[in-house]
Amino acid sequence: MSESKSLNSASQPMADKVQRLHRLAFLLDNSISIPGTKLRFGLDPILGLLGIAGGSGDVVGGAVGAYIVYQAAQMGIPKDVVWQMVVNILLDSLVGIVPGIGDFLDFTWKANTRNMALVDQHLTVSSPPKKGNPLFVLGITLLTVLIVLGCAFLTLLLIKTIFQL
Numbered sequence: 437m438s439e440s441k442s443l444n445s446a447s448q449p450m451a452d453k454v455q456r457l458h459r460l461a462f463l464l465d466n467s468i469s470i471p472g473t474k475l476r477f478g479l480d481p482i483l484g485l486l487g488i489a490g491g492s493g494d495v496v497g498g499a500v501g502a503y504i505v506y507q508a509a510q511m512g513i514p515k516d517v518v519w520q521m522v523v524n525i526l527l528d529s530l531v532g533i534v535p536g537i538g539d540f541l542d543f544t545w546k547a548n549t550r551n552m553a554l555v556d557q558h559l560t561v562s563s564p565p566k567k568g569n570p571l572f573v574l575g576i577t578l579l580t581v582l583i584v585l586g587c588a589f590l591t592l593l594l595i596k597t598i599f600q601l
Contacts, residue, residue, distance in 0.1 A: 461548035481542035494532035502580035
């Protein structure tokens with residue numbers, strides 16, 4: 437379902453919010469093209485590669501991904517879909533702490549683009565936009581923040597272990 441069809445009955449503020457989230461996902465996952473190819477990537481893998489302290493770029497990317505999940509939960513996207521979005525961020529964040537493999541995943545997995553596709557699939561023409569359950573939104577927010585912080589902690593633990601070898 438295209439974005440324009442899925443947002444016809446949505447209010448203009450909702451459509452604007454979804455458009456901003458699409459731009460954010462595009463910036464993170466697809467904003468840079470490799471000349472002469474169809475390959476695209478965004479700031480997320482660059483942040484992962486250039487993280488000042490090991491994993492700091494992945495933490496920033498995970499935090500922005502968590503923001504997209506938070507916004508989707510606030511928009512009333514079904515809970516099972518929000519959980520799928522959390523799993524996408526969790527996978528991206530956990531694998532992101534592994535040097536090399538995490539960087540490759542950032543170039544290929546594109547969790548934010550996947551999450552926005554889920555949002556688009558579940559914004560229907562027939563149902564009016566609704567607010568998400570405040571307790572669920574709070575819980576999802578706390579969970580995604582804990583995931584990102586947990587990944588940062590695991591990264592630091594990995595770095596400490598490597599330097600002790």
